[in-house]
Amino acid sequence: MTQLEEAKKGRITEAMRQVAEAEGLSAETVRERVAKGRVVIPRNINHPFVARGIGEGLTTKVNANLGTSPSHFDIKEELKKLDAAIHAGADAVMDLSTGGKLDRILKAILRHSTVMVGTVPIYKTVSKVLSENRKVYDMTADEIFDEIEAQAVLGVDFVTVHCGVTRSSLKVLQGCDRVMGIVSRGGSLLAEWSVKNEAENPLYESYDRLLEIARTYDVTLSLGDGLRPGSIFDAEDSAQISEMIILGELAERARHAGVQVMIEGPGHVPLGRIAGDMRLQKRVCGGAPYYVLGPLPTDIGAGYDHITAAIGGAIAAASGADFLCYVTPAEHLTLPGVQEVKEGVIASKIAAHIGDLEKGVASAWERDRKMSEARNRFDWKTMFALSVDPDKAKKMRQASEDKDRDVCTMCGDFCALKTYARAFDEDELL
Amino acid sequence: MTQLEEAKKGRITEAMRQVAEAEGLSAETVRERVAKGRVVIPRNINHPFVARGIGEGLTTKVNANLGTSPSHFDIKEELKKLDAAIHAGADAVMDLSTGGKLDRILKAILRHSTVMVGTVPIYKTVSKVLSENRKVYDMTADEIFDEIEAQAVLGVDFVTVHCGVTRSSLKVLQGCDRVMGIVSRGGSLLAEWSVKNEAENPLYESYDRLLEIARTYDVTLSLGDGLRPGSIFDAEDSAQISEMIILGELAERARHAGVQVMIEGPGHVPLGRIAGDMRLQKRVCGGAPYYVLGPLPTDIGAGYDHITAAIGGAIAAASGADFLCYVTPAEHLTLPGVQEVKEGVIASKIAAHIGDLEKGVASAWERDRKMSEARNRFDWKTMFALSVDPDKAKKMRQASEDKDRDVCTMCGDFCALKTYARAFDEDELL
Numbered sequence: 001m002t003q004l005e006e007a008k009k010g011r012i013t014e015a016m017r018q019v020a021e022a023e024g025l026s027a028e029t030v031r032e033r034v035a036k037g038r039v040v041i042p043r044n045i046n047h048p049f050v051a052r053g054i055g056e057g058l059t060t061k062v063n064a065n066l067g068t069s070p071s072h073f074d075i076k077e078e079l080k081k082l083d084a085a086i087h088a089g090a091d092a093v094m095d096l097s098t099g100g101k102l103d104r105i106l107k108a109i110l111r112h113s114t115v116m117v118g119t120v121p122i123y124k125t126v127s128k129v130l131s132e133n134r135k136v137y138d139m140t141a142d143e144i145f146d147e148i149e150a151q152a153v154l155g156v157d158f159v160t161v162h163c164g165v166t167r168s169s170l171k172v173l174q175g176c177d178r179v180m181g182i183v184s185r186g187g188s189l190l191a192e193w194s195v196k197n198e199a200e201n202p203l204y205e206s207y208d209r210l211l212e213i214a215r216t217y218d219v220t221l222s223l224g225d226g227l228r229p230g231s232i233f234d235a236e237d238s239a240q241i242s243e244m245i246i247l248g249e250l251a252e253r254a255r256h257a258g259v260q261v262m263i264e265g266p267g268h269v270p271l272g273r274i275a276g277d278m279r280l281q282k283r284v285c286g287g288a289p290y291y292v293l294g295p296l297p298t299d300i301g302a303g304y305d306h307i308t309a310a311i312g313g314a315i316a317a318a319s320g321a322d323f324l325c326y327v328t329p330a331e332h333l334t335l336p337g338v339q340e341v342k343e344g345v346i347a348s349k350i351a352a353h354i355g356d357l358e359k360g361v362a363s364a365w366e367r368d369r370k371m372s373e374a375r376n377r378f379d380w381k382t383m384f385a386l387s388v389d390p391d392k393a394k395k396m397r398q399a400s401e402d403k404d405r406d407v408c409t410m411c412g413d414f415c416a417l418k419t420y421a422r423a424f425d426e427d428e429l430l
Numbered sequence: 431m432t433q434l435e436e437a438k439k440g441r442i443t444e445a446m447r448q449v450a451e452a453e454g455l456s457a458e459t460v461r462e463r464v465a466k467g468r469v470v471i472p473r474n475i476n477h478p479f480v481a482r483g484i485g486e487g488l489t490t491k492v493n494a495n496l497g498t499s500p501s502h503f504d505i506k507e508e509l510k511k512l513d514a515a516i517h518a519g520a521d522a523v524m525d526l527s528t529g530g531k532l533d534r535i536l537k538a539i540l541r542h543s544t545v546m547v548g549t550v551p552i553y554k555t556v557s558k559v560l561s562e563n564r565k566v567y568d569m570t571a572d573e574i575f576d577e578i579e580a581q582a583v584l585g586v587d588f589v590t591v592h593c594g595v596t597r598s599s600l601k602v603l604q605g606c607d608r609v610m611g612i613v614s615r616g617g618s619l620l621a622e623w624s625v626k627n628e629a630e631n632p633l634y635e636s637y638d639r640l641l642e643i644a645r646t647y648d649v650t651l652s653l654g655d656g657l658r659p660g661s662i663f664d665a666e667d668s669a670q671i672s673e674m675i676i677l678g679e680l681a682e683r684a685r686h687a688g689v690q691v692m693i694e695g696p697g698h699v700p701l702g703r704i705a706g707d708m709r710l711q712k713r714v715c716g717g718a719p720y721y722v723l724g725p726l727p728t729d730i731g732a733g734y735d736h737i738t739a740a741i742g743g744a745i746a747a748a749s750g751a752d753f754l755c756y757v758t759p760a761e762h763l764t765l766p767g768v769q770e771v772k773e774g775v776i777a778s779k780i781a782a783h784i785g786d787l788e789k790g791v792a793s794a795w796e797r798d799r800k801m802s803e804a805r806n807r808f809d810w811k812t813m814f815a816l817s818v819d820p821d822k823a824k825k826m827r828q829a830s831e832d833k834d835r836d837v838c839t840m841c842g843d844f845c846a847l848k849t850y851a852r853a854f855d856e857d858e859l860l
Contacts, residue, residue, distance in 0.1 A: 419621070
């Protein structure tokens with residue numbers, strides 16, 4: 001039985017208890033939200049690890065995309081990226097490999113990861129088809145579903161499936177005057193398949209087959225936004241919203257079938273549209289958890305898109321996004337290396353934390369209070385421990401001239417806190 | 431005559447023309463806004479450079495704080511930081527030196543800078559007093575004003591003056607249960623002076639004397655927020671707002687006296703309060719340009735506060751802030767070096783650009799459109815040129831395996847843009 005089926009029957013599982021403990025909530029509260037589909041607990045029955053939840057009233061989670069590309073594949077590097085992501089605080093990783101021995105890489109990541117693991121199974125299917133010198137549109141529906149099932153057997157916790165790239169949403173897309181067309185890899189592959197074969201996307205047409213696999217292994221479906229905007233000019237156009245509406249319908253069918261489901265979101269979105277997009281998704285998709293990439297409020301951030309994504313991600317999380325997919329400084333340029341993975345996770349964790357403050361998460365406020373109190377009493381050890389990257393904070397301080405004094409080298413004897421304390425040292429009242 | 435006096439008389443100056451050209455506005459529009467005090471053009475009559483404006487309807491500007499500290503001073507390093515800041519796109523720099531030969535450093539920065547230069551004159555006054563083994567409260571009002579005048583003669587374009595740290599606002603502060611007290615260096619020094627001497631802050635009491643100096647050299651006053659919150663817990667408390675109201679009154683007096691004036695703002699502010707704070711300042715301060723530090727929507731970002739400030743700064747700019755003071759990764763830890771200065775400026779430029787998109791600045795939208803169009807046609811040269819840091823973007827791409835192909839190593843043959851083009855290659859309609 002899936003977590004959702006258990007929850008609907010009123011049963012509290014061990015996974016729900018683990019989520020409740022991590023979040024400081026009662027297990028019954030978690031169960032209720034899982035039952036309504038407002039919280040998901042992605043954990044394949046074949047993949048043991050301490051469960052974490054995603055959704056309403058929980059802390060904002062962060063995902064790090066790992067994976068090789070056809071021109072860059074090294075399994076050892078992927079495992080280093082996995083370690084870096086988890087050390088920096090990632091709550092989930094996705095193996096998006098498209099180069100090298102895909103099965104071996106996925107198995108290694110599943111074995112080593114202490115957090116939930118997601119994939120985009122269509123990548124593997126297409127890789128196989130291309131390696132046999134066939135075309136994308138030669139791929140069969142059976143090949144698509146067989147690969148999803150194979151990965152479910154291996155223990156994948158959540159899969160991105162671009163079920164909303166349908167004949168109807170593609171037709172809407174054709175009427176949109178987009179700057180960037182389709183920027184989702186999976187979305188573009190299914191669009192090509194559908195157009196060339198003049199047939200409906202199998203992930204939509206045979207959605208029940210997908211639900212059956214997901215239900216059997218309790219794989220959480222992450223309904224992909226294949227038509228997400230790749231430029232701020234394309235944000236919230238009819239194509240994006242048409243797909244979102246389809247995903248809302250599919251989410252309802254998933255919940256009805258006892259399958260856990262979340263929705264993926266944009267992409268490039270102007271800052272002023274981010275909050276509205278979050279509210280629209282929650283409305284249209286029945287409160288399903290929202291998993292957003294970025295969002296990026298500008299297109300010009302290449303080299304620094306971890307920062308543009310942190311800006312968009314903070315606003316998204318503050319407005320209800322539940323799960324942030326990190327973006328690294330390498331976005332739009334190249335595959336990220338270990339350092340970029342680390343920077344991406346940290347930027348995204350900052351955004352998630354700021355979102356949590358706005359969501360009223362008590363532990364987030366407590367952390368800021370403790371940090372400021374430590375700063376006020378020059379307690380550097382506590383400040384390091386509470387900062388987003390204790391190693392870096394400590395290293396920067398240690399490299400300064402004032403490392404052995406209580407003040408820092410920014411102000412030295414001009415320290416405002418010291419002066420303030422001196423001003424009111426005898427509790428002088430005005 | 432100051433720019434404001436000229437504008438009030440209906441005269442368009444060369445500086446207004448330079449601002450108009452840079453912003454793509456008519457010179458008359460610039461003059462009108464300067465006359466109303468909604469735009470300032472900080473440029474000392476003794477400091478020649480191409481003028482830039484700050485305020486309503488103009489692009490969001492970025493300031494980089496330079497300067498030594500008592501335990502770290504090297505004039506060559508300061509000039510390297512100046513170069514790095516200007517190369518990264520800073521529109522202004524402030525010399526906040528408190529260590530080494532302060533006059534020599536300021537003169538060197540004024541001579542080398544191609545952008546406006548600001549200072550906090552009280553630092554120099556206090557440094558002198560301390561070097562004579564006197565106490566902060568031994569400083570005289572004459573010493574404070576003489577130093578401001580000396581810096582005005584040297585050519586400083588704008589000065590931060592903490593005129594709002596008064597007996598009345600300090601009394602309000604004492605009633606506030608702050609986590610962090612006063613975190614402004616200048617603010618804390620004037621508070622100490624006022625409390626120990628049981629006397630009013632000379633910058634408030636003799637404000638007309640300050641106005642006379644500023645008017646003579648056309649120094650723009652930047653009314654400092656000496657009581658700004660240093661923790662998100664202290665944001666928008668009565669002390670902060672009491673000071674803002676005083677600054678609003680002083681701004682009106684400055685405009686009346688023909689002196690250009692802007693207002694400084696917080697500090698640490700929870701994300702959800704940033705937009706409201708921007709609107710409040712504009713209301714209370716008669717539309718005077720708002721110069722904000724950060725804001726930082728969390729206290730835990732040490733080591734990455736350029737990112738937390740970019741998050742707050744983007745929202746601030748989108749909500750009306752005119753001028754962003756950068757924050758570097760070294761904030762709360764140590765004095766920034768050349769690399770941190772660069773990272774700080776770029777993060778702040780990203781925030782300013784995102785703010786400009788929301789402000790509807792046409793050139794900002796044009797840049798994003800050109801970027802996405804270049805990306806869509808794999809025109810890497812144009813993408814590098816339009817990105818926030820062309821050198822870094824190019825370097826990252828050049829280090830990848832696919833540097834000589836049109837695709838990037840993120841996706842390689844899985845490139846969504848290629849697949850999309852293939853899908854609809856014969857203009858197939860659904």
